[in-house]
Amino acid sequence: MQQETTTVPEEDPDEQRSPQSPSRTERVIAEAEQRKRTAQPPDARTYALARILGKVVFGICTAAQVTGLEYVPPHGPLLIVANHLSYLEPPLIATAIPRRITFLAGHELYEIGWLAWVLRTMGALPVRRGGARDLDAIRAAVELLKRGEAVGIFPEGQITEQPVLKRAKPGLSLLAYRANAPILPIAISGTEHLSSVTPFLTARFREPRVQVQIGQPFLPDFGPGKPDHQAVADAVMRRIAALLPAQYRGEYHS
Secondary structure: OOOOOOOOOOOOOOHOOOOOOOOOHHHHHHHHHHHHHHOOOOOHHHHHHHHHHHHHHHHHOOOOEEOHHHHOOOOOOOOEOOOOOOOHHHHHHHHOOOEEEEEEEEEHHOHHHHHHHHHHHHHHHOOOOOOOHHHHHHHHHHHHHHHEEEEEEEOOOOOOOOOOOOOOHHHHHHHHHOOOOEEEEEEEEOOOOOOHHHHHHHHHHOOOOOOEOOOOEEEOOOOOOOOOOOHHHHHHHHHHHHOOOHHHOOOHHO
């Protein structure tokens, strides 16, 4: 009696599972990481269009009051530093300052859908927090500054839970020192109330009004020998504090 054999059909290559495609967020982050590694500033045309759109939106919804524009150098390296009350500061500064700015943004912000779109449009570069220092981010920022670009950072490192200044991280001093770049201090108030759609759309009718106060650019005093980057960062924050209403000054009240 002939033994019956069972044949196993060959697997159709077309039916084999392909590796999972990266999500849109992962693609955006990968693109931003590549720009960081090559120290690329934002695309000039895209940034200009985004800035025009931002000026319209912020103008209609917030009627933000901007003072000190005469202090903004029209060209040359510039390290822009500001306090951080909400997610709105990067686009608000971008619409206020008539220069293309490369912002350094926390890597985790790219997980927020609408914000990831804003950061991508503005050409922001992601910074990984915690653990080892993000050397690619530092190198990219220094290289951009040495090319005469403007770089924007938030020295507190994150959005503050209370609308007051927290102690700065020393990284801003390190960037200014390595790039020999002047610092432009900016003080922002009023955005802490605009964390959702309705408050943002009605911001022009709320108090306190959104204000962007730009200070005079300056070169930090690093002193002789090895710089004390924390001390320099604190000195920068005191300049921002001097531009803010007293209730926002927090760690730098005195």
